[in-house]
Amino acid sequence: MAAPNDLAERFHDAVRSMTSIGYRKETVVRILKKLLTVYGDNWVHIEADNYTTLVNALCDADDQNPKQEGQKKRAEKKNLDSDHHNKKLKIREHSQKPKLIHGNGKRESAEVPRQQKAEAIEGETIRTQLQKQSSQIVMKEPKVETGLAEPITVGESSSALVLKSQEYPTFETPLAVMCPKGLESSRHNGHEDAHLIYGVQLAADKKLKGVLVAHEGQMANACSSQAIVSSRDFSTNIEVPLSRSAQWKLSFSFNPSLANGPDFHMPDVESICKAMEARCLTTYKILEPNFSFMKLLDDICQCILDLGSGSNEARERSIIQILPMPSLQSNQNSSSHMPLNLMRLGGSAAFSGGRLNNSSNMQVIQNQLPTSVKKQYHDVNDITKGEERVSIPIVSGVEDGVLPPPFHYIPHNTTLQDAYVNISIARIGDENCCSDCFGDCLAEPLPCACATETGGEFAYTRDGLLKEEFLDALISMRREPLKHPHFYCTICPIERMKMEVNSVKPDACKGHIIKKFIKECWRKCGCSRNCGNRVVQRGITRNLQVFLTPGKKGWGLHPAEKLPQGAFVCEYVGEILTNTELYERNNQITGKAKHTYPVTLDADWGTEGVLKDEEALCLDGTFYGNVARFINHRCFDGNLIDIPVEIETPDHHYYHVAFFTTREVDAFEELTWDYGIDFDDVNHPVKAFKCYCGSKFCRDKSRISRGSKSRALVLH
Ligand SMILES: C[S@@+](CC[C@H](N)C(=O)[O-])C[C@H]1O[C@@H](n2cnc3c(N)ncnc32)[C@H](O)[C@@H]1O
Numbered sequence: 002m003a004a005p006n007d008l009a010e011r012f013h014d015a016v017r018s019m020t021s022i023g024y025r026k027e028t029v030v031r032i033l034k035k036l037l038t039v040y041g042d043n044w045v046h047i048e049a050d051n052y053t054t055l056v057n058a059l060c061d062a063d064d065q066n067p068k069q070e071g072q073k074k075r076a077e078k079k080n081l082d083s084d085h086h087n088k089k090l091k092i093r094e095h096s097q098k099p100k101l102i103h104g105n106g107k108r109e110s111a112e113v114p115r116q117q118k119a120e121a122i123e124g125e126t127i128r129t130q131l132q133k134q135s136s137q138i139v140m141k142e143p144k145v146e147t148g149l150a151e152p153i154t155v156g157e158s159s160s161a162l163v164l165k166s167q168e169y170p171t172f173e174t175p176l177a178v179m180c181p182k183g184l185e186s187s188r189h190n191g192h193e194d195a196h197l198i199y200g201v202q203l204a205a206d207k208k209l210k211g212v213l214v215a216h217e218g219q220m221a222n223a224c225s226s227q228a229i230v231s232s233r234d235f236s237t238n239i240e241v242p243l244s245r246s247a248q249w250k251l252s253f254s255f256n257p258s259l260a261n262g263p264d265f266h267m268p269d270v271e272s273i274c275k276a277m278e279a280r281c282l283t284t285y286k287i288l289e290p291n292f293s294f295m296k297l298l299d300d301i302c303q304c305i306l307d308l309g310s311g312s313n314e315a316r317e318r319s320i321i322q323i324l325p326m327p328s329l330q331s332n333q334n335s336s337s338h339m340p341l342n343l344m345r346l347g348g349s350a351a352f353s354g355g356r357l358n359n360s361s362n363m364q365v366i367q368n369q370l371p372t373s374v375k376k377q378y379h380d381v382n383d384i385t386k387g388e389e390r391v392s393i394p395i396v397s398g399v400e401d402g403v404l405p406p407p408f409h410y411i412p413h414n415t416t417l418q419d420a421y422v423n424i425s426i427a428r429i430g431d432e433n434c435c436s437d438c439f440g441d442c443l444a445e446p447l448p449c450a451c452a453t454e455t456g457g458e459f460a461y462t463r464d465g466l467l468k469e470e471f472l473d474a475l476i477s478m479r480r481e482p483l484k485h486p487h488f489y490c491t492i493c494p495i496e497r498m499k500m501e502v503n504s505v506k507p508d509a510c511k512g513h514i515i516k517k518f519i520k521e522c523w524r525k526c527g528c529s530r531n532c533g534n535r536v537v538q539r540g541i542t543r544n545l546q547v548f549l550t551p552g553k554k555g556w557g558l559h560p561a562e563k564l565p566q567g568a569f570v571c572e573y574v575g576e577i578l579t580n581t582e583l584y585e586r587n588n589q590i591t592g593k594a595k596h597t598y599p600v601t602l603d604a605d606w607g608t609e610g611v612l613k614d615e616e617a618l619c620l621d622g623t624f625y626g627n628v629a630r631f632i633n634h635r636c637f638d639g640n641l642i643d644i645p646v647e648i649e650t651p652d653h654h655y656y657h658v659a660f661f662t663t664r665e666v667d668a669f670e671e672l673t674w675d676y677g678i679d680f681d682d683v684n685h686p687v688k689a690f691k692c693y694c695g696s697k698f699c700r701d702k703s704r705i706s707r708g709s710k711s712r713a714l715v716l717h
Pocket residue numbers: 041043405553554555556557595596597598629630631632633634635690691692693694695
């Protein structure tokens with residue numbers, strides 16, 4: 002828990018951030034207090050992704066309850082939706098520009114209709130209007146290839162960058178193209194002061210589209226002084242001007258005369274970004290999934306501008322907004338279809354009724370943005386977004402404008418980068434499958450080879466529940482661990498990490514309980530998909546709901562139906578990380594705290610001797626995960642138990658972690674499991690939270706009243 006001073010500072014910072022983008026202080030304070038209550042003073046949720054949760058709550062609460070903001074607010078309501086939208090986008094623009102999807106190294110870009118993509122590539126005419134002041138980064142093309150429109154150098158600075166689109170906003174790095182000089186005046190449409198610059202997003206699949214469009218489509222007028230200057234021809238410079246008048250530039254240049262080979266061509270910016278992102282991932286171990294090099298550059302520029310100008314005004318002017326502007330096209334008599342975002346750079350242009358007008362502060366583009374267009378991270382009717390066989394709704398909090406923090410819903414584990422997960426049919430020996438079986442293995446008179454792992458008996462009943470004896474044995478292991486055998490690593494990966502993270506001498510291995518595995522039939526087996534020894538791999542079948550806990554634990558999960566004892570509820574799904582990756586992520590991304598609590602896959606570390614880093618794995622559902630990331634911790638007597646399940650790999654470095662009910666669970670009773678936290682381990686790299694589990698066996702001494710403290714130890 003942060004110190005009081007730290008809390009006050011964080012509160013102040015949050016309020017300042019929100020008021021700087023136009024929210025009223027009293028509204029921010031009200032909503033912030035509410036969120037703090039909901040999240041049990043856990044600032045990590047609130048600060049994540051540049052206060053995305055707070056912005057969402059502000060927007061949503063405001064949308065749903067405009068009365069609270071009084072008469073004036075109601076009068077302004079017409080513009081509020083786009084205003085809120087802009088604010089959200091400002092925040093998201095900084096946190097969600099081109100993302101790197103781990104595992105395949107591809108950028109994740111927002112969906113663009115194929116037609117529009119094609120048109121961009123073909124170079125449909127893009128119309129732009131120019132404006133004088135700019136504080137944004139845009140892309141410009143200093144040279145023009147033969148047969149294409151003449152390039153211009155930037156004369157006046159521009160304050161607006163608008164990407165025209167029929168699509169609603171996506172959240173990509175803004176690029177704009179520089180306007181060919183000759184076309185500039187003819188495109189002004191009589192509004193000399195209003196400068197809109199169209200550009201396209203940095204897309205993953207093609208070349209630098211903005212630049213291509215500008216050339217091939219006889220790019221109309223667009224220019225800015227704040228430009229990343231890049232060339233697709235033989236230029237050897239990339240410049241990032243850092244001031245509106247372009248007197249400061251971050252310049253990357255290549256001197257061919259000093260190079261060994263004559264064949265140097267300045268690569269396009271997208272390639273540079275991709276290469277840098279890969280390098281950041283591998284060399285600098287930046288593991289934040291949304292990391293983007295363009296954002297880094299953008300942040301550098303922003304930082305220099307802020308530090309240099311020292312003024313809030315400058316900061317606000319340079320905030321990027323992304324807005325759709327569907328009507329612009331017709332008003333400009335253009336046949337062009339900008340494929341992507343309509344983007345406006347803060348400053349001075351407002352577009353109203355197809356005409357550009359000057360203004361000087363927060364931009365509101367009137368009549369452009371339908372009130373329903375509001376980027377939502379979660380589908381409240383189904384947080385899985387159709388990834389599971391059942392829909393899992395968010396059933397509370399929504400009415401107060403509160404949603405869980407954003408994450409990517411994935412139904413199956415996915416490796417981040419270094420984890421060694423070798424899934425291959427060839428590795429499954431005959432002793433590890435039942436290739437001679439047919440239909441339902443549980444219907445056969447004798448258990449098949451897949452039951453060997455569980456002592457020659459299947460773990461499941463014909464009803465698909467865990468057998469009672471098996472469940473009891475596992476529950477006893479968790480609740481009375483000292484009564485069960487442990488193994489002790491020679492060099493424990495967790496202790497090794499503590500040493501690296503905290504620079505402390507590693508302790509001896511604290512021991513890992515030897516866990517029982519369930520082994521399910523799989524693809525090399527002869528049985529059918531409906532075989533009774535395939536439960537976890539079939540996924541979630543129970544009706545579940547995400548809800549806001551009434552206490553200080555944030556979001557939780559409960560069933561919408563009564564669950565019998567031994568029922569499979571869900572798997573813990575997340576990114577498969579090595580322990581090193583996890584601890585580096587903890588350090589780099591979220592400081593000392595974490596959104597979710599990772600699960601160490603240590604069930605078989607004992608048989609492995611000294612594990613290599615890529616074999617000591619864990620699951621982290623913080624950024625990519627399933628509903629299990631909402632299940633809260635309860636010391637000892639949770640109604641769920643986590644059980645290792647072998648499915649695709651006979652070795653136990655990697656396995657599935659499945660949750661089964663330890664007893665009958667009532668409909669709408671919160672689901673909980675024991676994370677296995679050692680609340681006394683102050684050196685553990687994953688900082689423990691203050692436990693509000695409510696169990697009479699709670700292990701968190703900071704929470705336990707002196708009287709009940711000893712009760713927690715009874716189970717030992
Ligand atoms: C896996 S997440 C569970 C979902 C989480 N409540 C949420 O709102 O997203 C784990 C986090 O929930 C909170 N949490 C879980 N169990 C808790 C408990 N018993 N007491 C207090 N906070 C808890 C902690 O912030 C922890 O880091």
